Amino acid sequence: MxxxxxxxxxxxxxxxxxxxxxxxxxxxxxxxxxxxxxxxxxxxxxxxxxxxxxxxxxxxxxxxxxxxxxxxxxxxxxxxxxxxxxxxxxxxxxxxxxxxxxxxxxxxxxxxxxxxxxxxxxxxxxxxxxxxxxxxxxxxxxxxxxxxxxxxxxxxxxxxxxxxxxxxxxxLPFPLPARPAPRSGKRVLAMGRLVAAKGFDVLVQAWQQVSAQAPDWHLVIHGEGEEREALTALIHQLGLDGRVTLPGISHDAALTYAQASIFCLSSRYEGFGVVLIEAMAFGLPIVSTACETGPRELLTPGRDAVVVPVDDTDALADALLKVIRDPGQATRIGAAAREKAAAYxxxxxxxxxxxxxxxxxxxxxxxxxxxxxxxxx
Structure with a gap:
Protein backbone atom coordinates (compact mmCIF):
# COMPACT_ATOMS: atom_id res chain seq x y z
CA MET A 1 0.00 0.00 0.00
CA LEU A 172 -17.49 -14.35 5.68
CA PRO A 173 -19.34 -11.52 7.42
CA PHE A 174 -18.33 -12.88 10.84
CA PRO A 175 -15.19 -14.52 12.27
CA LEU A 176 -14.78 -18.23 11.64
CA PRO A 177 -16.66 -19.92 14.51
CA ALA A 178 -14.43 -21.50 17.13
CA ARG A 179 -16.26 -24.79 16.76
CA PRO A 180 -18.72 -26.31 14.31
CA ALA A 181 -22.44 -26.56 14.95
CA PRO A 182 -23.26 -29.59 17.15
CA ARG A 183 -25.83 -30.82 14.59
CA SER A 184 -27.71 -32.56 17.40
CA GLY A 185 -31.20 -31.72 16.19
CA LYS A 186 -33.23 -32.64 13.13
CA ARG A 187 -33.46 -29.33 11.35
CA VAL A 188 -32.73 -28.42 7.74
CA LEU A 189 -32.02 -24.71 7.32
CA ALA A 190 -32.49 -22.52 4.24
CA MET A 191 -31.93 -18.78 4.22
CA GLY A 192 -32.44 -15.93 1.77
CA ARG A 193 -34.90 -13.43 0.38
CA LEU A 194 -38.30 -14.97 -0.28
CA VAL A 195 -38.19 -14.40 -4.03
CA ALA A 196 -38.54 -16.69 -7.02
CA ALA A 197 -34.79 -16.75 -7.68
CA LYS A 198 -34.18 -18.64 -4.42
CA GLY A 199 -36.30 -21.62 -5.49
CA PHE A 200 -37.97 -22.05 -2.11
CA ASP A 201 -41.12 -23.27 -3.88
CA VAL A 202 -39.10 -26.23 -5.21
CA LEU A 203 -37.65 -26.84 -1.75
CA VAL A 204 -41.10 -26.89 -0.13
CA GLN A 205 -42.36 -29.34 -2.76
CA ALA A 206 -39.27 -31.51 -2.21
CA TRP A 207 -39.91 -31.40 1.53
CA GLN A 208 -43.26 -33.11 1.01
CA GLN A 209 -41.29 -36.19 -0.10
CA VAL A 210 -38.67 -35.79 2.63
CA SER A 211 -41.28 -35.37 5.36
CA ALA A 212 -43.11 -38.51 4.27
CA GLN A 213 -39.95 -40.57 4.90
CA ALA A 214 -38.38 -38.54 7.71
CA PRO A 215 -41.38 -37.11 9.59
CA ASP A 216 -39.34 -36.10 12.63
CA TRP A 217 -37.26 -33.61 10.58
CA HIS A 218 -38.19 -29.94 10.26
CA LEU A 219 -37.47 -27.40 7.49
CA VAL A 220 -36.85 -23.77 8.51
CA ILE A 221 -36.64 -21.07 5.83
CA HIS A 222 -35.36 -17.73 7.16
CA GLY A 223 -35.99 -14.56 5.17
CA GLU A 224 -38.59 -12.10 3.97
CA GLY A 225 -39.85 -11.11 0.55
CA GLU A 226 -42.61 -11.00 -1.99
CA GLU A 227 -43.07 -14.78 -2.11
CA ARG A 228 -44.09 -15.16 1.56
CA GLU A 229 -47.81 -15.36 0.84
CA ALA A 230 -47.37 -17.84 -2.01
CA LEU A 231 -45.02 -20.03 0.03
CA THR A 232 -47.34 -19.99 3.02
CA ALA A 233 -50.21 -21.10 0.77
CA LEU A 234 -48.06 -23.85 -0.76
CA ILE A 235 -47.04 -25.15 2.67
CA HIS A 236 -50.71 -25.37 3.68
CA GLN A 237 -51.74 -26.90 0.35
CA LEU A 238 -49.15 -29.69 0.72
CA GLY A 239 -50.13 -30.40 4.32
CA LEU A 240 -46.78 -29.27 5.69
CA ASP A 241 -48.02 -26.93 8.43
CA GLY A 242 -45.78 -27.46 11.44
CA ARG A 243 -43.15 -29.25 9.33
CA VAL A 244 -42.03 -26.19 7.37
CA THR A 245 -41.78 -22.78 9.06
CA LEU A 246 -41.04 -19.28 7.78
CA PRO A 247 -39.87 -17.40 10.90
CA GLY A 248 -38.69 -14.30 9.00
CA ILE A 249 -35.27 -12.67 8.95
CA SER A 250 -32.67 -14.12 11.29
CA HIS A 251 -31.12 -11.44 13.48
CA ASP A 252 -28.70 -13.87 15.12
CA ALA A 253 -26.93 -15.76 12.36
CA ALA A 254 -24.62 -17.64 14.72
CA LEU A 255 -27.53 -19.06 16.71
CA THR A 256 -29.50 -19.89 13.56
CA TYR A 257 -26.67 -21.89 11.99
CA ALA A 258 -25.74 -23.49 15.31
CA GLN A 259 -29.26 -24.90 15.66
CA ALA A 260 -29.23 -26.51 12.19
CA SER A 261 -27.99 -29.93 11.12
CA ILE A 262 -28.09 -29.51 7.31
CA PHE A 263 -28.11 -26.46 5.06
CA CYS A 264 -29.98 -26.38 1.75
CA LEU A 265 -29.61 -23.88 -1.07
CA SER A 266 -32.35 -24.32 -3.68
CA SER A 267 -31.63 -21.25 -5.83
CA ARG A 268 -32.32 -20.93 -9.53
CA TYR A 269 -29.35 -18.55 -9.79
CA GLU A 270 -26.92 -16.79 -7.47
CA GLY A 271 -24.39 -14.02 -7.83
CA PHE A 272 -22.22 -15.68 -5.19
CA GLY A 273 -24.13 -17.28 -2.32
CA VAL A 274 -22.74 -15.88 0.94
CA VAL A 275 -25.12 -18.11 2.91
CA LEU A 276 -23.17 -21.10 1.60
CA ILE A 277 -19.86 -20.03 3.11
CA GLU A 278 -21.64 -19.02 6.31
CA ALA A 279 -23.17 -22.50 6.64
CA MET A 280 -19.86 -24.11 5.67
CA ALA A 281 -18.08 -22.14 8.39
CA PHE A 282 -20.35 -23.84 10.92
CA GLY A 283 -19.53 -27.25 9.46
CA LEU A 284 -23.02 -27.89 8.11
CA PRO A 285 -23.33 -30.45 5.33
CA ILE A 286 -24.56 -28.66 2.21
CA VAL A 287 -27.22 -29.73 -0.25
CA SER A 288 -27.27 -27.26 -3.15
CA THR A 289 -28.45 -26.73 -6.69
CA ALA A 290 -25.73 -26.44 -9.32
CA CYS A 291 -26.84 -22.92 -10.22
CA GLU A 292 -24.91 -20.05 -11.68
CA THR A 293 -22.52 -18.82 -10.54
CA GLY A 294 -21.38 -19.07 -6.95
CA PRO A 295 -22.33 -22.65 -6.05
CA ARG A 296 -20.54 -24.06 -9.10
CA GLU A 297 -17.35 -22.32 -8.02
CA LEU A 298 -17.68 -22.60 -4.25
CA LEU A 299 -18.66 -26.27 -3.97
CA THR A 300 -16.93 -29.55 -4.83
CA PRO A 301 -19.69 -32.14 -5.37
CA GLY A 302 -19.24 -35.26 -3.27
CA ARG A 303 -16.54 -33.69 -1.13
CA ASP A 304 -18.04 -30.68 0.62
CA ALA A 305 -21.59 -30.74 -0.78
CA VAL A 306 -24.26 -32.81 -2.45
CA VAL A 307 -25.19 -30.97 -5.64
CA VAL A 308 -28.35 -31.41 -7.74
CA PRO A 309 -29.77 -29.82 -10.90
CA VAL A 310 -31.77 -26.60 -10.70
CA ASP A 311 -35.58 -26.93 -10.45
CA ASP A 312 -35.44 -30.71 -9.91
CA THR A 313 -37.78 -31.45 -7.02
CA ASP A 314 -37.12 -35.20 -6.96
CA ALA A 315 -33.34 -34.82 -7.04
CA LEU A 316 -33.45 -32.28 -4.24
CA ALA A 317 -35.62 -34.55 -2.08
CA ASP A 318 -33.36 -37.54 -2.76
CA ALA A 319 -30.23 -35.55 -1.85
CA LEU A 320 -31.72 -34.32 1.43
CA LEU A 321 -32.81 -37.84 2.36
CA LYS A 322 -29.37 -39.18 1.48
CA VAL A 323 -27.68 -36.78 3.92
CA ILE A 324 -30.34 -37.33 6.60
CA ARG A 325 -29.92 -41.13 6.42
CA ASP A 326 -26.11 -41.18 6.40
CA PRO A 327 -24.76 -39.30 9.45
CA GLY A 328 -21.21 -40.39 8.63
CA GLN A 329 -21.32 -38.84 5.19
CA ALA A 330 -22.96 -35.72 6.62
CA THR A 331 -20.10 -35.32 9.11
CA ARG A 332 -17.44 -35.79 6.41
CA ILE A 333 -19.08 -33.27 4.08
CA GLY A 334 -19.52 -30.77 6.89
CA ALA A 335 -15.88 -31.05 7.97
CA ALA A 336 -14.64 -30.52 4.40
CA ALA A 337 -16.98 -27.55 4.01
CA ARG A 338 -15.69 -25.93 7.21
CA GLU A 339 -12.09 -26.35 6.06
CA LYS A 340 -12.88 -24.62 2.77
CA ALA A 341 -14.75 -21.76 4.45
CA ALA A 342 -11.56 -20.65 6.21
CA ALA A 343 -10.30 -19.29 2.86
CA TYR A 344 -13.10 -16.71 2.91
Missing amino acids: TGLRNICFLTGTLNAMAGAERMTATVANALAERGHRVSILSLFDQASCFPLHPNIHHDALFTRRPSFKRKYLATIAGIRRHCRVRNIDVLVQVDTMLALFVLPATIGLGLQQIAWEHCHFDEDLGRIARRGARRLAARWCDQVVVLTERDRRRWMEALRPRSEVVCIPNP AIEPIARRWEVLLDGPREAAQQGQRPPPTTPAL
Whole structure:
Protein backbone atom coordinates (compact mmCIF):
# COMPACT_ATOMS: atom_id res chain seq x y z
CA MET A 1 0.00 0.00 0.00
CA THR A 2 1.23 3.50 -0.82
CA GLY A 3 -0.91 5.04 1.92
CA LEU A 4 -4.32 5.16 3.48
CA ARG A 5 -7.09 6.46 1.24
CA ASN A 6 -10.39 8.30 1.49
CA ILE A 7 -12.80 5.66 0.26
CA CYS A 8 -16.49 6.05 -0.47
CA PHE A 9 -18.86 3.12 -1.00
CA LEU A 10 -21.86 4.30 -3.02
CA THR A 11 -24.95 2.13 -2.59
CA GLY A 12 -28.70 2.30 -3.06
CA THR A 13 -29.46 1.78 0.62
CA LEU A 14 -28.08 -0.08 3.62
CA ASN A 15 -31.54 -0.40 5.14
CA ALA A 16 -32.30 -3.68 3.38
CA MET A 17 -31.47 -7.16 4.65
CA ALA A 18 -29.79 -8.34 1.44
CA GLY A 19 -26.45 -9.71 0.32
CA ALA A 20 -24.92 -6.69 -1.44
CA GLU A 21 -25.83 -4.42 1.44
CA ARG A 22 -24.38 -6.83 3.98
CA MET A 23 -21.14 -7.16 2.02
CA THR A 24 -20.86 -3.38 1.71
CA ALA A 25 -20.98 -3.04 5.48
CA THR A 26 -18.61 -5.99 6.00
CA VAL A 27 -15.86 -4.77 3.63
CA ALA A 28 -16.25 -1.13 4.65
CA ASN A 29 -15.93 -2.08 8.32
CA ALA A 30 -12.80 -4.14 7.61
CA LEU A 31 -11.12 -1.27 5.75
CA ALA A 32 -12.07 1.22 8.46
CA GLU A 33 -10.64 -1.14 11.07
CA ARG A 34 -7.37 -1.12 9.10
CA GLY A 35 -7.21 2.66 9.32
CA HIS A 36 -8.70 3.80 6.03
CA ARG A 37 -11.00 6.81 6.02
CA VAL A 38 -14.26 5.30 4.87
CA SER A 39 -17.60 6.84 4.08
CA ILE A 40 -20.77 5.24 2.75
CA LEU A 41 -23.16 7.26 0.65
CA SER A 42 -26.63 5.76 0.26
CA LEU A 43 -28.87 7.14 -2.43
CA PHE A 44 -31.74 7.03 0.05
CA ASP A 45 -32.44 6.23 3.75
CA GLN A 46 -29.62 6.87 6.20
CA ALA A 47 -30.59 3.90 8.40
CA SER A 48 -28.61 0.67 8.20
CA CYS A 49 -29.63 -2.92 8.90
CA PHE A 50 -26.00 -3.69 9.67
CA PRO A 51 -23.66 -2.31 12.34
CA LEU A 52 -21.02 0.07 11.03
CA HIS A 53 -17.55 0.82 12.38
CA PRO A 54 -17.67 4.00 14.52
CA ASN A 55 -15.20 5.73 12.18
CA ILE A 56 -17.41 5.27 9.11
CA HIS A 57 -19.36 8.31 8.02
CA HIS A 58 -22.74 7.26 6.56
CA ASP A 59 -24.88 9.74 4.68
CA ALA A 60 -27.87 9.58 2.31
CA LEU A 61 -28.95 11.83 -0.53
CA PHE A 62 -32.68 11.37 0.06
CA THR A 63 -34.75 10.42 3.08
CA ARG A 64 -36.79 7.91 1.11
CA ARG A 65 -36.50 6.32 -2.31
CA PRO A 66 -37.32 8.94 -4.96
CA SER A 67 -38.09 8.62 -8.66
CA PHE A 68 -34.54 8.64 -9.99
CA LYS A 69 -35.78 9.70 -13.42
CA ARG A 70 -37.15 12.89 -11.89
CA LYS A 71 -34.24 13.25 -9.46
CA TYR A 72 -31.48 12.27 -11.88
CA LEU A 73 -29.70 15.64 -11.91
CA ALA A 74 -30.12 16.06 -8.14
CA THR A 75 -28.60 12.60 -7.61
CA ILE A 76 -25.61 13.43 -9.80
CA ALA A 77 -25.12 16.73 -7.96
CA GLY A 78 -25.34 15.00 -4.56
CA ILE A 79 -22.75 12.36 -5.45
CA ARG A 80 -20.37 15.03 -6.76
CA ARG A 81 -20.87 17.17 -3.65
CA HIS A 82 -20.13 14.24 -1.33
CA CYS A 83 -16.95 13.34 -3.21
CA ARG A 84 -15.67 16.92 -3.03
CA VAL A 85 -16.64 17.60 0.59
CA ARG A 86 -15.20 14.28 1.83
CA ASN A 87 -12.13 14.61 -0.43
CA ILE A 88 -12.74 11.10 -1.84
CA ASP A 89 -9.82 9.29 -3.51
CA VAL A 90 -11.61 6.04 -4.38
CA LEU A 91 -15.29 5.64 -5.24
CA VAL A 92 -16.68 2.10 -5.09
CA GLN A 93 -20.01 1.64 -6.87
CA VAL A 94 -21.82 -1.20 -5.10
CA ASP A 95 -23.82 -1.99 -8.26
CA THR A 96 -22.81 -1.50 -11.87
CA MET A 97 -26.15 0.28 -12.42
CA LEU A 98 -24.71 3.16 -10.41
CA ALA A 99 -22.35 3.94 -13.28
CA LEU A 100 -25.30 5.75 -14.88
CA PHE A 101 -25.03 8.34 -12.07
CA VAL A 102 -21.36 8.18 -11.13
CA LEU A 103 -19.69 8.77 -14.47
CA PRO A 104 -21.31 12.17 -15.10
CA ALA A 105 -21.07 13.03 -11.39
CA THR A 106 -17.28 12.62 -11.20
CA ILE A 107 -16.11 14.24 -14.43
CA GLY A 108 -12.84 16.04 -13.75
CA LEU A 109 -12.48 14.87 -10.14
CA GLY A 110 -9.68 12.41 -10.87
CA LEU A 111 -11.06 9.66 -8.65
CA GLN A 112 -10.17 6.00 -8.80
CA GLN A 113 -13.41 4.34 -9.89
CA ILE A 114 -14.28 0.78 -8.89
CA ALA A 115 -17.51 -0.94 -9.98
CA TRP A 116 -18.51 -3.86 -7.73
CA GLU A 117 -20.73 -6.41 -9.49
CA HIS A 118 -22.88 -8.54 -7.19
CA CYS A 119 -24.98 -10.22 -9.88
CA HIS A 120 -23.60 -12.71 -12.39
CA PHE A 121 -22.97 -11.40 -15.89
CA ASP A 122 -25.79 -13.26 -17.65
CA GLU A 123 -28.51 -11.98 -15.32
CA ASP A 124 -29.82 -8.41 -15.58
CA LEU A 125 -32.57 -8.76 -12.92
CA GLY A 126 -35.16 -7.59 -15.43
CA ARG A 127 -33.45 -4.27 -16.11
CA ILE A 128 -32.15 -3.92 -19.65
CA ALA A 129 -30.36 -0.72 -18.60
CA ARG A 130 -28.01 -2.92 -16.55
CA ARG A 131 -26.39 -4.14 -19.77
CA GLY A 132 -25.62 -0.59 -20.83
CA ALA A 133 -24.36 0.28 -17.36
CA ARG A 134 -21.97 -2.66 -17.46
CA ARG A 135 -20.58 -1.43 -20.77
CA LEU A 136 -20.04 2.01 -19.26
CA ALA A 137 -18.29 0.49 -16.24
CA ALA A 138 -16.14 -1.71 -18.47
CA ARG A 139 -15.01 1.30 -20.48
CA TRP A 140 -14.65 4.08 -17.91
CA CYS A 141 -14.03 2.54 -14.46
CA ASP A 142 -10.48 1.77 -13.41
CA GLN A 143 -11.49 -1.64 -12.08
CA VAL A 144 -14.50 -3.91 -12.02
CA VAL A 145 -14.74 -6.34 -9.10
CA VAL A 146 -16.63 -9.57 -9.73
CA LEU A 147 -17.26 -12.42 -7.31
CA THR A 148 -16.23 -15.49 -9.30
CA GLU A 149 -13.61 -16.44 -11.89
CA ARG A 150 -16.41 -17.59 -14.18
CA ASP A 151 -17.85 -14.08 -14.15
CA ARG A 152 -14.43 -12.52 -14.74
CA ARG A 153 -14.06 -14.63 -17.87
CA ARG A 154 -17.55 -13.63 -19.07
CA TRP A 155 -16.74 -9.93 -18.67
CA MET A 156 -13.48 -10.35 -20.57
CA GLU A 157 -15.03 -12.39 -23.40
CA ALA A 158 -18.23 -10.39 -23.82
CA LEU A 159 -17.02 -6.81 -23.32
CA ARG A 160 -13.23 -6.84 -23.78
CA PRO A 161 -13.08 -4.07 -21.18
CA ARG A 162 -10.61 -1.26 -20.85
CA SER A 163 -11.16 -1.60 -17.11
CA GLU A 164 -9.19 -4.15 -15.15
CA VAL A 165 -11.56 -6.97 -14.15
CA VAL A 166 -10.61 -8.51 -10.79
CA CYS A 167 -12.16 -11.46 -8.98
CA ILE A 168 -12.53 -10.91 -5.24
CA PRO A 169 -15.01 -13.27 -3.57
CA ASN A 170 -17.31 -12.14 -0.82
CA PRO A 171 -15.92 -12.72 2.69
CA LEU A 172 -17.49 -14.35 5.68
CA PRO A 173 -19.34 -11.52 7.42
CA PHE A 174 -18.33 -12.88 10.84
CA PRO A 175 -15.19 -14.52 12.27
CA LEU A 176 -14.78 -18.23 11.64
CA PRO A 177 -16.66 -19.92 14.51
CA ALA A 178 -14.43 -21.50 17.13
CA ARG A 179 -16.26 -24.79 16.76
CA PRO A 180 -18.72 -26.31 14.31
CA ALA A 181 -22.44 -26.56 14.95
CA PRO A 182 -23.26 -29.59 17.15
CA ARG A 183 -25.83 -30.82 14.59
CA SER A 184 -27.71 -32.56 17.40
CA GLY A 185 -31.20 -31.72 16.19
CA LYS A 186 -33.23 -32.64 13.13
CA ARG A 187 -33.46 -29.33 11.35
CA VAL A 188 -32.73 -28.42 7.74
CA LEU A 189 -32.02 -24.71 7.32
CA ALA A 190 -32.49 -22.52 4.24
CA MET A 191 -31.93 -18.78 4.22
CA GLY A 192 -32.44 -15.93 1.77
CA ARG A 193 -34.90 -13.43 0.38
CA LEU A 194 -38.30 -14.97 -0.28
CA VAL A 195 -38.19 -14.40 -4.03
CA ALA A 196 -38.54 -16.69 -7.02
CA ALA A 197 -34.79 -16.75 -7.68
CA LYS A 198 -34.18 -18.64 -4.42
CA GLY A 199 -36.30 -21.62 -5.49
CA PHE A 200 -37.97 -22.05 -2.11
CA ASP A 201 -41.12 -23.27 -3.88
CA VAL A 202 -39.10 -26.23 -5.21
CA LEU A 203 -37.65 -26.84 -1.75
CA VAL A 204 -41.10 -26.89 -0.13
CA GLN A 205 -42.36 -29.34 -2.76
CA ALA A 206 -39.27 -31.51 -2.21
CA TRP A 207 -39.91 -31.40 1.53
CA GLN A 208 -43.26 -33.11 1.01
CA GLN A 209 -41.29 -36.19 -0.10
CA VAL A 210 -38.67 -35.79 2.63
CA SER A 211 -41.28 -35.37 5.36
CA ALA A 212 -43.11 -38.51 4.27
CA GLN A 213 -39.95 -40.57 4.90
CA ALA A 214 -38.38 -38.54 7.71
CA PRO A 215 -41.38 -37.11 9.59
CA ASP A 216 -39.34 -36.10 12.63
CA TRP A 217 -37.26 -33.61 10.58
CA HIS A 218 -38.19 -29.94 10.26
CA LEU A 219 -37.47 -27.40 7.49
CA VAL A 220 -36.85 -23.77 8.51
CA ILE A 221 -36.64 -21.07 5.83
CA HIS A 222 -35.36 -17.73 7.16
CA GLY A 223 -35.99 -14.56 5.17
CA GLU A 224 -38.59 -12.10 3.97
CA GLY A 225 -39.85 -11.11 0.55
CA GLU A 226 -42.61 -11.00 -1.99
CA GLU A 227 -43.07 -14.78 -2.11
CA ARG A 228 -44.09 -15.16 1.56
CA GLU A 229 -47.81 -15.36 0.84
CA ALA A 230 -47.37 -17.84 -2.01
CA LEU A 231 -45.02 -20.03 0.03
CA THR A 232 -47.34 -19.99 3.02
CA ALA A 233 -50.21 -21.10 0.77
CA LEU A 234 -48.06 -23.85 -0.76
CA ILE A 235 -47.04 -25.15 2.67
CA HIS A 236 -50.71 -25.37 3.68
CA GLN A 237 -51.74 -26.90 0.35
CA LEU A 238 -49.15 -29.69 0.72
CA GLY A 239 -50.13 -30.40 4.32
CA LEU A 240 -46.78 -29.27 5.69
CA ASP A 241 -48.02 -26.93 8.43
CA GLY A 242 -45.78 -27.46 11.44
CA ARG A 243 -43.15 -29.25 9.33
CA VAL A 244 -42.03 -26.19 7.37
CA THR A 245 -41.78 -22.78 9.06
CA LEU A 246 -41.04 -19.28 7.78
CA PRO A 247 -39.87 -17.40 10.90
CA GLY A 248 -38.69 -14.30 9.00
CA ILE A 249 -35.27 -12.67 8.95
CA SER A 250 -32.67 -14.12 11.29
CA HIS A 251 -31.12 -11.44 13.48
CA ASP A 252 -28.70 -13.87 15.12
CA ALA A 253 -26.93 -15.76 12.36
CA ALA A 254 -24.62 -17.64 14.72
CA LEU A 255 -27.53 -19.06 16.71
CA THR A 256 -29.50 -19.89 13.56
CA TYR A 257 -26.67 -21.89 11.99
CA ALA A 258 -25.74 -23.49 15.31
CA GLN A 259 -29.26 -24.90 15.66
CA ALA A 260 -29.23 -26.51 12.19
CA SER A 261 -27.99 -29.93 11.12
CA ILE A 262 -28.09 -29.51 7.31
CA PHE A 263 -28.11 -26.46 5.06
CA CYS A 264 -29.98 -26.38 1.75
CA LEU A 265 -29.61 -23.88 -1.07
CA SER A 266 -32.35 -24.32 -3.68
CA SER A 267 -31.63 -21.25 -5.83
CA ARG A 268 -32.32 -20.93 -9.53
CA TYR A 269 -29.35 -18.55 -9.79
CA GLU A 270 -26.92 -16.79 -7.47
CA GLY A 271 -24.39 -14.02 -7.83
CA PHE A 272 -22.22 -15.68 -5.19
CA GLY A 273 -24.13 -17.28 -2.32
CA VAL A 274 -22.74 -15.88 0.94
CA VAL A 275 -25.12 -18.11 2.91
CA LEU A 276 -23.17 -21.10 1.60
CA ILE A 277 -19.86 -20.03 3.11
CA GLU A 278 -21.64 -19.02 6.31
CA ALA A 279 -23.17 -22.50 6.64
CA MET A 280 -19.86 -24.11 5.67
CA ALA A 281 -18.08 -22.14 8.39
CA PHE A 282 -20.35 -23.84 10.92
CA GLY A 283 -19.53 -27.25 9.46
CA LEU A 284 -23.02 -27.89 8.11
CA PRO A 285 -23.33 -30.45 5.33
CA ILE A 286 -24.56 -28.66 2.21
CA VAL A 287 -27.22 -29.73 -0.25
CA SER A 288 -27.27 -27.26 -3.15
CA THR A 289 -28.45 -26.73 -6.69
CA ALA A 290 -25.73 -26.44 -9.32
CA CYS A 291 -26.84 -22.92 -10.22
CA GLU A 292 -24.91 -20.05 -11.68
CA THR A 293 -22.52 -18.82 -10.54
CA GLY A 294 -21.38 -19.07 -6.95
CA PRO A 295 -22.33 -22.65 -6.05
CA ARG A 296 -20.54 -24.06 -9.10
CA GLU A 297 -17.35 -22.32 -8.02
CA LEU A 298 -17.68 -22.60 -4.25
CA LEU A 299 -18.66 -26.27 -3.97
CA THR A 300 -16.93 -29.55 -4.83
CA PRO A 301 -19.69 -32.14 -5.37
CA GLY A 302 -19.24 -35.26 -3.27
CA ARG A 303 -16.54 -33.69 -1.13
CA ASP A 304 -18.04 -30.68 0.62
CA ALA A 305 -21.59 -30.74 -0.78
CA VAL A 306 -24.26 -32.81 -2.45
CA VAL A 307 -25.19 -30.97 -5.64
CA VAL A 308 -28.35 -31.41 -7.74
CA PRO A 309 -29.77 -29.82 -10.90
CA VAL A 310 -31.77 -26.60 -10.70
CA ASP A 311 -35.58 -26.93 -10.45
CA ASP A 312 -35.44 -30.71 -9.91
CA THR A 313 -37.78 -31.45 -7.02
CA ASP A 314 -37.12 -35.20 -6.96
CA ALA A 315 -33.34 -34.82 -7.04
CA LEU A 316 -33.45 -32.28 -4.24
CA ALA A 317 -35.62 -34.55 -2.08
CA ASP A 318 -33.36 -37.54 -2.76
CA ALA A 319 -30.23 -35.55 -1.85
CA LEU A 320 -31.72 -34.32 1.43
CA LEU A 321 -32.81 -37.84 2.36
CA LYS A 322 -29.37 -39.18 1.48
CA VAL A 323 -27.68 -36.78 3.92
CA ILE A 324 -30.34 -37.33 6.60
CA ARG A 325 -29.92 -41.13 6.42
CA ASP A 326 -26.11 -41.18 6.40
CA PRO A 327 -24.76 -39.30 9.45
CA GLY A 328 -21.21 -40.39 8.63
CA GLN A 329 -21.32 -38.84 5.19
CA ALA A 330 -22.96 -35.72 6.62
CA THR A 331 -20.10 -35.32 9.11
CA ARG A 332 -17.44 -35.79 6.41
CA ILE A 333 -19.08 -33.27 4.08
CA GLY A 334 -19.52 -30.77 6.89
CA ALA A 335 -15.88 -31.05 7.97
CA ALA A 336 -14.64 -30.52 4.40
CA ALA A 337 -16.98 -27.55 4.01
CA ARG A 338 -15.69 -25.93 7.21
CA GLU A 339 -12.09 -26.35 6.06
CA LYS A 340 -12.88 -24.62 2.77
CA ALA A 341 -14.75 -21.76 4.45
CA ALA A 342 -11.56 -20.65 6.21
CA ALA A 343 -10.30 -19.29 2.86
CA TYR A 344 -13.10 -16.71 2.91
CA ALA A 345 -12.17 -15.09 6.23
CA ILE A 346 -12.36 -11.29 6.18
CA GLU A 347 -8.61 -10.70 6.76
CA PRO A 348 -7.28 -12.09 3.45
CA ILE A 349 -10.22 -10.62 1.54
CA ALA A 350 -9.57 -7.17 3.06
CA ARG A 351 -5.92 -7.41 2.01
CA ARG A 352 -7.02 -8.08 -1.57
CA TRP A 353 -9.20 -4.98 -1.45
CA GLU A 354 -6.23 -2.97 -0.19
CA VAL A 355 -4.16 -4.11 -3.17
CA LEU A 356 -7.01 -2.97 -5.39
CA LEU A 357 -7.03 0.46 -3.77
CA ASP A 358 -3.53 1.10 -5.08
CA GLY A 359 -4.89 1.10 -8.61
CA PRO A 360 -4.81 -1.12 -11.70
CA ARG A 361 -1.02 -1.28 -12.00
CA GLU A 362 -0.52 -2.59 -8.45
CA ALA A 363 -3.32 -5.15 -8.87
CA ALA A 364 -1.84 -6.32 -12.16
CA GLN A 365 1.50 -6.91 -10.44
CA GLN A 366 -0.33 -9.23 -8.03
CA GLY A 367 -1.17 -11.62 -10.87
CA GLN A 368 -4.35 -10.21 -12.42
CA ARG A 369 -4.59 -10.36 -16.20
CA PRO A 370 -4.19 -6.90 -17.79
CA PRO A 371 -7.08 -5.68 -19.92
CA PRO A 372 -6.82 -5.36 -23.70
CA THR A 373 -5.95 -1.91 -24.96
CA THR A 374 -8.75 -1.69 -27.53
CA PRO A 375 -12.31 -2.35 -26.39
CA ALA A 376 -14.87 -3.97 -28.66
CA LEU A 377 -17.96 -1.99 -27.68
